[in-house]
Amino acid sequence: MLLEGVFFHIGRFFIMLKRCFARPEKMSVYWREFVRNIEWMGIGSLLLVVVIAVFVGAVTTVQSAYQLVSSLIPVSVIGSIVSDSTLLELAPTITSVVLAGRIGSRLASELATMRVTEQIDALEVMGIHVEAFLIAPRIVAAVVVIPVLVVLAAIIGITGGMLIGHFTDIVPMHDFIQGAQETFRPMNVIICLTKAYVFSFIIGSVSSYVGFYTEGGALDVGRASTTAVVASSLIILVFDYVIAEVLLT
Amino acid sequence: MIEVKNLSHWFGDKQVLFDINVTFESGKTNLVIGSSGHGKTVLMKSMVGLIKPTKGEVYYDGRPFHSITEHERKLIRREIGMLFQGTALFDYMTVGENVRFPLDMLTDMSEKEKEERVAYVLERVHLPGIQHMYPSELSGGMRKRVGLARAIVHNPKYLFCDEPNSGLDPRTAAAIDELIYELTKEFGTTTVINTHDLNSIMAIGEKIVFIYKGHKWWEGNSSTILQADNKELQEFLESSIIIRQLKGR
Numbered sequence: 499m500l501l502e503g504v505f506f507h508i509g510r511f512f513i514m515l516k517r518c519f520a521r522p523e524k525m526s527v528y529w530r531e532f533v534r535n536i537e538w539m540g541i542g543s544l545l546l547v548v549v550i551a552v553f554v555g556a557v558t559t560v561q562s563a564y565q566l567v568s569s570l571i572p573v574s575v576i577g578s579i580v581s582d583s584t585l586l587e588l589a590p591t592i593t594s595v596v597l598a599g600r601i602g603s604r605l606a607s608e609l610a611t612m613r614v615t616e617q618i619d620a621l622e623v624m625g626i627h628v629e630a631f632l633i634a635p636r637i638v639a640a641v642v643v644i645p646v647l648v649v650l651a652a653i654i655g656i657t658g659g660m661l662i663g664h665f666t667d668i669v670p671m672h673d674f675i676q677g678a679q680e681t682f683r684p685m686n687v688i689i690c691l692t693k694a695y696v697f698s699f700i701i702g703s704v705s706s707y708v709g710f711y712t713e714g715g716a717l718d719v720g721r722a723s724t725t726a727v728v729a730s731s732l733i734i735l736v737f738d739y740v741i742a743e744v745l746l747t
Numbered sequence: 748m749i750e751v752k753n754l755s756h757w758f759g760d761k762q763v764l765f766d767i768n769v770t771f772e773s774g775k776t777n778l779v780i781g782s783s784g785h786g787k788t789v790l791m792k793s794m795v796g797l798i799k800p801t802k803g804e805v806y807y808d809g810r811p812f813h814s815i816t817e818h819e820r821k822l823i824r825r826e827i828g829m830l831f832q833g834t835a836l837f838d839y840m841t842v843g844e845n846v847r848f849p850l851d852m853l854t855d856m857s858e859k860e861k862e863e864r865v866a867y868v869l870e871r872v873h874l875p876g877i878q879h880m881y882p883s884e885l886s887g888g889m890r891k892r893v894g895l896a897r898a899i900v901h902n903p904k905y906l907f908c909d910e911p912n913s914g915l916d917p918r919t920a921a922a923i924d925e926l927i928y929e930l931t932k933e934f935g936t937t938t939v940i941n942t943h944d945l946n947s948i949m950a951i952g953e954k955i956v957f958i959y960k961g962h963k964w965w966e967g968n969s970s971t972i973l974q975a976d977n978k979e980l981q982e983f984l985e986s987s988i989i990i991r992q993l994k995g996r
Contacts, residue, residue, distance in 0.1 A: 527851045534839070611838070620835040623795050623907075625824030626852055 511707050517629035518637065528635055535639035539601050543647060550596055551651035554588050555580060555659030563668040573669040577677025580659040585686040589652035590693035591738050594701065597644055598730035602705035605636055606726030609709030610719040618710075633706045640702030641695060648694035689745050696741060697734050704730045748773050749794065749905060749937050754803030756789055763789050764800070764961045774935045776928055776951045778942055781958035782983060787941045788909065790958065794939065795827060795907055796820060807905060825853050828898035828936075830927075832910040834890045836882040842869070842893050843878030849901040868896040872926060888919035892926070899930055906936040912944050920944065924951050945984065948972065957983070 522528045562579045609632060612618050621628045656678065663669040669677075705726040712722040749771040756764040764786050771777040779787050792798040794805050796812060805812040807823050828849075836845050843865055850861045869875055872892040882890055891911060898906060908927060912920030928951045931938040942948065948955060952969035957980050959965075965977045972984065985991050 523852050527848075615833055615838075616831045616835040617837055619797050620829065620831060622797060623824060623827055623829045624849055624852065625821035625827075 507707075510711065511703070514629055514633065514707055514710065515703065517627070518634040520627040520630040522630060523626060528631065531631065531635035532639055535636050536643055538604070539639055540643040540646065543597060543600055543643075544650075546596065546600060547593055547647045547651050548654055550592065551589065551654035552658035554592055554651075555584060555655035555657070556662040558583060558588065558655075559659040559663040559668060560666070563663070572673070572677075574673040574677030574680070576663060576669045577660070577674035577679075578681035579677075580663075580674070581656050581678035582681055582686060584652055584655040584659070585690045586742075587738075589655055590648050590690050590697060591734065593648050593651040594644065594694070594697035594734050595731050597647065597698075598701050598705070598734060599727050601640060601644070602701045602726045602730045603723040605640075605702065605705040606709035606712075607719050607723040609633075609706060610712035610722035613710065613712050614715055614719060629710070633703075633710060636706050637699065637702035641698045644698030644701060645691060645694035648690065648697075652690060685745070689741065692745065693738065693741055696737050700733050700737065701730050704733060748808055749939065750806040750809075751790070751794065752804050752806065754790070754793060754800050754805065756793060756798065756800045756802075762961065764793070767803070767958075767963050769956050769963055769966065771937055771939050772954060773937045774931065775938065775953040776931050777937070777939045777954045777956070778948060778952045779939065779956050779958060780942055780948055780952075780983070781964075782943060786958050786961040787943075791907055791909055791939065791941050795829060796824065825901070826904040828901065828903035828906045830891070830894045830898045830906075830908040830911055832913055834882070834894035836890060836894060836897070838882055840881075841878060842874075842880050842882065842885070845882065845893060846878075846896045846900050849897065853901055864900060865896075868900045869893075871899075871930070872896045873922075888915050888923070891915065891919075891923055895923070895926065895930070899934065899936075902934060904936060906931065906934075906938045908938070908940040910941055910943075912942070912947060917946065921946060921950065927951065943983075945986075948984075959983075 558580045559576060562576045563573070566573070566575060609618075612632070618628055618632070621631065660671060660674045663674050664671040708722050708726040708729060712718050751767050751769045751771075754764055754767040755762065767790060779790060781787050789798060793800040794812075799813060804814060807826070810823060812820060812823055837848070840848065846868060847861050847865045850856055850864060854861075856864065865878065866875070869877065872895050874889060874892050874896070877885075877889075877893075882893065885893065895908075895911075898908075906927075911927060912923050915923065924947050927938060927940065930936070940947070940951075949969050952972065955967055955969065955972055956963060957965040957977070959979045965975055965980045967975060972980070975981070
């Protein structure tokens, strides 16, 4: 029964994605939708991402220093630990999980509200490709905005860690930079971006799916919002492992 | 003209519509009446394609609606306007954007033509100059009228209204009825109205179809309805004190 439910949702999810690629009735209206979504997703999440990135970088620096008690290990190692872990895991995954909460919940509740207040029915009656009009611009906006936020989080996280380390006398700035440069590999950036794009697609598509197929009333809108966050976060963690397994081993 | 032929619908093993055969005429206000839960909404949703009926067909001026391709159905849908019970206005759009939405999506009109058309229909529903307002800033009656403006803006051949005066005070409800009647005459639309409002029945019921337990139980107009020899219909009508007084009981 559970397996049947899983297959049902997977099947319906891919059918929804396929319908997203219907030919747009009016490109200008779709563009307007895309820009509107870019605005609230990007500008609305900027401050949150900056604050989280600064603290994640700072905490990683402090905790790395706490664990490196041996005087045989140079403090520049802290720079390499902070930069590598930020690029490989903290920036893409933590940022995406937080954004699953912010962007995913809004996407789901917006679409669920449209469903329960017959706004989606109104679009269908007009003969509009509903999935293409409502879901495609949201997914594309998420895939454009979230990777930018992840890159920003990585830069700010590493910079924040470096500054905190410097001003609290944990690691001088030039040692931090030296450590970061010594272990830097372009592959880390590729992995960071791969995760950012995959996770952003998951947030956009899974949350839209949950919201779009909501049935019932106001209570179900709240439920859809919670389900979208939980489902997106879990799927992000699963794919986090899959990407690490595929690209790092 | 809209013809409904042998329309039946089941939800699971429960049959909710039984072989409905009815013709809705052009340039007339056709009312579908009956108590809540007797199948009025299912009938209307089947007619506009929000529900695919289990059996039967709907013909729009001789063109079948269900037994055709999705693309062909979309072309017919573009000739349909619908006023939803809860208005289904898009919350994130202004009144102006809501009303011009069908024009943006379905026509090749210039910006100037669209602006003029929006201004005209808003004036026609007695709400001039409110293009900049949001639906949340409007009263229930104003929202209904904006919903009506959006339904007629693209000059539809077929107008559907689901409970157009539910939740409105009697005076506003009467004004909405009058407006729908006037627009039907002005544009020559085939107007189908779902209602259980007895004032509407007496005021604009040019053709009335009474649905009882999923069956078409009676067909007539406002001048014959009070004399109809139909027990269930009379019970339905006599739920109104005014009708009881009119009939001298």
